[in-house]
Amino acid sequence: MEIFIPDSWYSFLPYFVELAYLVAIVLFILGLKRLSSPATARSGNKLASLGMLLGVIVTLLDREIISFEYILAGVVIGSLIGAAVAKKVEMTSMPELVALFNGFGGAASALVALGAWFRMASGSVLPGTDLFIMGLSVLIGAVTFTGSLIAFGKLNGMLKGNAVVFPLQNAFNQLLLLAAVFGIGWLLAQPMELAPVLLITGISLLLGILFVIRIGGADMPVVISLLNSLSGIAASFAGFVIDNNLLIVSGALVGAAGLILTNIMCKSMNRSLMSVLFARFGGSGAAASGGDNGDKSIREVQQTDVAVMTAYAKRVIVVPGYGLAVAQAQHVIREVADLLQKKGVDVRYGIHPVAGRMPGHMNVLLAEANVPYSQLYDMEEINQEFFRTDVVLVIGANDVVNPQAKNNPSSPIYGMPILNVEDAKQVVVFKRSMNPGYAGIENDLFYNENTYMYFGDAKNTLEDLVRSIKEL
Amino acid sequence: MESLIFNLFIFVLACFVGFEVISKVPTTLHTPLMSGANAISGITLVGALAIAGSGSGTAATIIGFLAIVFATINVVGGFMVTDRMLEMFKKKREDEA
Structure with a gap:
């Protein structure tokens, strides 16, 4: 990069980068705003993608970035896969696709938080608050990842749509959550140890699976909306870890969008979020009262x-x-x-x-x-x-x-x-x-x-x- | 600690902006909204770039690389598929006119 920019300009670079991030944020907000009418929605989506492009390009100017091979390879591979899938997917399969993308977003955010830890391990130690947020970030990102994969499997029929329920499931999930919190505490006590990081990651991945597997197919609209929200929150928390406002704000916007949709879906089914997540329903509700249908008759037409x-x-x-x-x-x-x-x-x-x-x-x-x-x-x-x-x-x-x-x-x-x-x-x-x-x-x-x-x-x-x- | 609190302020305010902006989106557009928002959550790509490119050891580079792949799929795929959907809505408008 030094080839393009005179050295004296570098003192202004951080300001330039931050201001460009601000522009990107404004583009995201305007883009989302334009999504409120079918007539302007398409241009809104374009604005948002422009914001994304700006954010990425400006980040590459950063002096901290010294090697580009992996970046280029990653971006090319990701773009090819993303474009191919987006072009090919049937509209009936949109829910699966969104679930899958949610999962990838969650995985990326968890990896960013993990990467920040590994980067730290070779340099200076992160302060305790950052380690705490890092742990949370990995937890949410990893839960979003495996949870979305399970939702994807249920939606496209690879997995059974039924709610998979086993005895003491809620208690077990709570125990796992507690273990993850313990892992974060452990990490705070021993910031350079790999073991607590692996513990948090492993438990979070398992938690994502268990959390979605118990939710029946009929409740999937709620689950996808919730995972959508979580993928945003994961990105936002990753932003906390690497101290990046662009991530924090964009992630929060997505988190809010997902929560609104989750709420709408719950209302449309007259279910509380708690009962979707923790109660038994959907797919296994055969115990429904059929009433007396003994002498009822139907009228058939051609x-x-x-x-x-x-x-x-x-x-x-x-x-x-x-x-x-x-x-x-x-x-x-x-x-x-x-x-x-x-x-x-x-x-x-x-x-x-x-x-x-x-x-x-x-x-x-x-x-x-x-x-x-x-x-x-x-x-x-x-x-x-x-x-x-x-x-x-x-x-x-x-x-x-x-x-x-x-x-x-x-x-x-x-x-x-x-x-x-x-x-x-x-x-x-x-x-x-x-x-x-x-x-x-x-x-x-x-x-x-x-x-x-x-x-x-x-x-x-x-x-x-x-x-x-x-x-x- | 100070930066954490400052970031928390930004986070909470951004949540409110999100609620305000998105609560106006009509049901017809909820699916594109979700996939578009999903693409935006791929912003974590920006973080991944910094991790993968900072030359902080093999582990960080590999993790950063994987994060880039995942995030780019999310971003590129998300924006493209949203555009594909919205194009269908737009077409209808011209038909009517």
């Missing part, structure tokens, strides 16, 4: 019936669930909506916050199928519309339209906000079979007077529907 119902309706609301995405039926439902709109039908989409596998996932899937975002409505917005709607098409959704959440206090989903589809004149439920949904809870909606069941694979049934509407 594509021609649904075609007539919808084509001669004034207002139709589509309620998509994850089943729609699994069947890859996003494009076909848009085709149905287009046909209906040509016939003058008002078509909207009512989207429950936990319709997908992560916050806002369903919106992305529909956007991919070219559904205009002006037709997508939040739960609060759409719930007032159902009573003046002629037909609701429930596709691949179950628990989010289950009236038990409102009127059965003994139901495990009681209190969860739902889409009030039963207020509409007619409801058509697209469903593979009468099997209960993800949480294994009986759905009273299916037995209502005005509910019609249309059985089959979501994609096939919708394709049949397209044909029938065209024939009208």
Whole structure:
């Protein structure tokens, strides 16, 4: 670097670097701000990436950095992998990808904190407060890393989605946490010893696994949001260790974003964060009260019936669930909506916050199928519309339209906000079979007077529907 | 100790800024928000650069190198995939117009 900059300028370099970091922070904040509207969001993302580029380039000017081979190699390898994955990934797999990236972020932050210790070991000793933060940083980063890997495995089906529960699990986890805290204390007492560093790292990695493995598949939106938050906090704490404001602020911004989303997800499922993390639910909730379904009957319909119902309706609301995405039926439902709109039908989409596998996932899937975002409505917005709607098409959704959440206090989903589809004149439920949904809870909606069941694979049934509407 | 307290001030204030800015993001954009924020958390790359390049022994260099790889995947992949998603939202706007 000396080649480019005269020596006398070096006294100003630290100021320049810090000011550039400040600019990068401003770019991050403006970028996040612009994410609040679909029209400006893309430019916001670009601003944020510009901030990142600035931060990296300025850091390389630092005189402390003397060798560039490893830096170059690392950046090239990382960029190639990141770009390849980002280009290839299916939109249905976004939750897995975000989980994986969260994990990598956490791993990087833990490594930075560890690296700071190893750097210290060959030089001067860090003060106690820094060692304490270093320990915390490794703990959070490593928990984020292995926790995210488990979440990744559960989301893409490599691991079973069920909550893995064993006796005394919470007590064991607490014991591990205590051991990690002990490790940090040990490190403070003997800052040059490798053993406490290894202890903290090892326990944290194990803790991440155990912490996510006990959480069922249905709660994954909460978990990804929380891990997202943790990856930010890990970066922030790494910033404490190396005394870098850019890391501290950016990490805090991400930590706050993740917490907000975690909170929204919890509210949408009427669960407290504590019960998601420590109570038993999701995937194993088969103990749900089925009620007496002895003499209840369902009304089955075929594509021609649904075609007539919808084509001669004034207002139709589509309620998509994850089943729609699994069947890859996003494009076909848009085709149905287009046909209906040509016939003058008002078509909207009512989207429950936990319709997908992560916050806002369903919106992305529909956007991919070219559904205009002006037709997508939040739960609060759409719930007032159902009573003046002629037909609701429930596709691949179950628990989010289950009236038990409102009127059965003994139901495990009681209190969860739902889409009030039963207020509409007619409801058509697209469903593979009468099997209960993800949480294994009986759905009273299916037995209502005005509910019609249309059985089959979501994609096939919708394709049949397209044909029938065209024939009208 | 002094720098720790100073950093803590910055951390807490930044959290509040984050809450303010992000609470306005609509549900439609929550997934891109998360992946974009995720890319920003890759800022730890800046720390990794300092560790890997400071010539402080093999252990620190290897650890720094690994941190760079992980963080760069996070940054590059995160921003790119977010852009890919947001492009789909943008397209819709032009269709309507």
